[in-house]
Amino acid sequence: MVMQLIARVVGIHELFLFNLYPYLQKYMNYSQGHCTKILAAAAQACHQLVPPDTIEPMIRHIANTFISDHQTGEVMAVGINAVREICVRCPLAMSKDLLQDLALYKKHTDKSVSTAARSLISLFRSLNRTLLAKVDQGKPGEDVVGAIEYGATTAMESIPGIEFLNDSSEEEEEGKEDEGNENTEPGMKRKRLSSLPQTRENDRE
Numbered sequence: 073m074v075m076q077l078i079a080r081v082v083g084i085h086e087l088f089l090f091n092l093y094p095y096l097q098k099y100m101n102y103s104q105g106h107c108t109k110i111l112a113a114a115a116q117a118c119h120q121l122v123p124p125d126t127i128e129p130m131i132r133h134i135a136n137t138f139i140s141d142h143q144t145g146e147v148m149a150v151g152i153n154a155v156r157e158i159c160v161r162c163p164l165a166m167s168k169d170l171l172q173d174l175a176l177y178k179k180h181t182d183k184s185v186s187t188a189a190r191s192l193i194s195l196f197r198s199l200n201r202t203l204l205a206k207v208d209q210g211k212p213g214e215d216v217v218g219a220i221e222y223g224a225t226t227a228m229e230s231i232p233g234i235e236f237l238n239d240s241s242e243e244e245e246e247g248k249e250d251e252g253n254e255n256t257e258p259g260m261k262r263k264r265l266s267s268l269p270q271t272r273e274n275d276r277e
Contacts, residue, residue, distance in 0.1 A: 078117075149182070171196060172203075
């Protein structure tokens with residue numbers, strides 16, 4: 073629990089705690105009782121500001137320990153999915169040779185392993201497809217995504233979801249207008265009815 077808490081705080085607040093990754097790496101073993109929780113904590117502790125050289129040894133350790141032909145399909149799928157979750161947060165930690173080796177498991181006989189490998193390929197198609205082999209880069213007509221520089225950030229032009237605030241304000245104004253029209257219509261009818269007897273009396277005179 074303490075390890076998961078520390079990893080989550082490091083990932084959310086983008087803190088620098090470089091000794092945490094070698095510490096987690098010591099417990100990354102398929103024979104470990106809580107290996108999935110340790111892998112999840114390692115993925116949560118990664119963020120885009122961590123130097124890739126700090127996370128790359130951990131990725132290679134996961135690949136050598138979990139992703140090999142003498143392991144079961146379940147263990148291999150867990151390892152590939154863990155690598156994918158780490159690369160989502162820190163894609164620069166993946167090397168070209170390792171990615172192309174992991175992409176070969178897309179033809180594995182175990183369905184869970186092949187699905188995990190295809191998911192990793194689709195991730196790097198959107199992040200940096202130049203690391204993939206030409207066969208896995210996708211259709212030639214699609215835009216080629218280049219490498220991401222370390223520490224690069226994209227400035228947002230607007231706040232996400234602000235369009236929903238505009239829609240709700242317009243709906244509130246329309247609702248107020250409808251209520252105002254409902255309140256004024258009975259008054260207009262009363263004025264019209266009150267004016268009818270006066271016109272009849274004027275005609276008699």
